Amino acid sequence: MENRKSKISVVVPCYNEEAALGFFYPAICAVADKMNYVDWEFDFVDDGSSDKTLDVMRKFSLEDERVRYISFSRNFGKEAAMFAGLEMATGDYVAVMDADLQDPPELLEEMYNYLTSGEYDCAATRRVTRKGEPPIRSIFAKMFYKIINKTLDFEIMDGARDFRLMTRKMVDAVISMSEYNRFSKGIFGWVGFRTKWIPYENVERVAGETKWHFWKLVLYSIEGVVAFSTAPLMISSIVGLIFCFLAFVMLLIVFFKTLIYGDPVAGWPSLACLILFIGGIQLFCMGILGQYLSKMYLEVKGRPIYIVKENNEDYANQRKNSAVLTK
Ligand code: UDP
Ligand code: MG
Numbered sequence: 001m002e003n004r005k006s007k008i009s010v011v012v013p014c015y016n017e018e019a020a021l022g023f024f025y026p027a028i029c030a031v032a033d034k035m036n037y038v039d040w041e042f043d044f045v046d047d048g049s050s051d052k053t054l055d056v057m058r059k060f061s062l063e064d065e066r067v068r069y070i071s072f073s074r075n076f077g078k079e080a081a082m083f084a085g086l087e088m089a090t091g092d093y094v095a096v097m098d099a100d101l102q103d104p105p106e107l108l109e110e111m112y113n114y115l116t117s118g119e120y121d122c123a124a125t126r127r128v129t130r131k132g133e134p135p136i137r138s139i140f141a142k143m144f145y146k147i148i149n150k151t152l153d154f155e156i157m158d159g160a161r162d163f164r165l166m167t168r169k170m171v172d173a174v175i176s177m178s179e180y181n182r183f184s185k186g187i188f189g190w191v192g193f194r195t196k197w198i199p200y201e202n203v204e205r206v207a208g209e210t211k212w213h214f215w216k217l218v219l220y221s222i223e224g225v226v227a228f229s230t231a232p233l234m235i236s237s238i239v240g241l242i243f244c245f246l247a248f249v250m251l252l253i254v255f256f257k258t259l260i261y262g263d264p265v266a267g268w269p270s271l272a273c274l275i276l277f278i279g280g281i282q283l284f285c286m287g288i289l290g291q292y293l294s295k296m297y298l299e300v301k302g303r304p305i306y307i308v309k310e311n312n313e314d315y316a317n318q319r320k321n322s323a324v325l326t327k
Pocket of ligand 1: 015079097
């Protein structure tokens with residue numbers, strides 16, 4: 001058998017990372033030089049950045065043939081960018097990492113060793129501390145993982161980051177899940193495979209700003225629940241049943257009380273409260289239903305997950321053509 005070097009593709013979703021890329025690229029190159037027993041490919045995905053991120057990628061792609069990039073026609077979100085990167089990656093192993101160096105590239109060697117040992121199909125990282133995070137956010141995050149894991153038949157690891165190295169088999173499995181509403185933490189868990197969790201301390205990003213805010217995180221977690229669990233629907237049905245039962249018991253009580261004691265049923269305020277309360281619960285349950293319906297609506301449309309405006313080959317051709325014209 002031909003002794004071909006295996007190849008690692010590094011997928012990097014970037015949204016307004018002009019500043020961070022200047023740090024990231026040398027860092028990943030240093031790791032690639034150190035691990036020269038494998039081939040490398042860097043797949044940058046420009047998620048419709050409004051700064052000079054695309055220019056930086058163009059420059060890298062001219063200077064380094066390992067660099068490939070695609071640029072979206074607008075901002076489609078990190079999930080879409082990750083999916084696009086996984087689709088474009090050609091390596092035997094594919095890593096996903098942030099551009100802000102919060103995911104230390106040095107860990108890649110350890111991850112690679114886990115995978116080549118044949119024991120694991122994926123080496124992923126999880127934060128063990130939530131240092132530098134507002135406490136309220138940590139509390140909500142912990143609660144979210146506890147609740148969601150109760151309702152799933154696979155586990156979504158608390159503190160799991162998207163930084164991971166996967167075998168081709170696992171990447172193909174992830175790509176085969178072509179849903180429009182993508183929740184990667186769930187998708188990675190759902191596809192299964194043996195995962196080695198590598199704990200590490202959280203580091204601050206080198207440059208730029210985080211794109212996550214509390215409210216965005218709350219919406220993201222609701223999306224996660226709706227994407228992978230139908231428990232809320234079940235809960236709303238059960239709540240409905242319980243209320244039916246309670247109403248029936250109350251009806252009996254009122255009926256017999258009137259028969260035995262003959263006292264008129266008084267108290268409209270309590271009645272008003274009850275109507276409001278039950279009305280609220282009904283709306284809430286309809287809202288849950290609506291969440292699933294809206295996801296289904298988007299899913300049924302079958303829209304593409306992302307739209308590419310430009311890639312490194314387009315850019316190279318364009319330069320070639322303009323060079324011919326100016327001659
Ligand atoms: N990102 C992206 N599209 C977005 C938001 C973020 O591609 O709409 C990228 C971003 O450039 C970074 C990674 O996703 O490489 C993680 O983003 P960020 O650092 O803001 O998240 P955090 O590390 O705080 O979870
Ligand atoms: Mg980050």
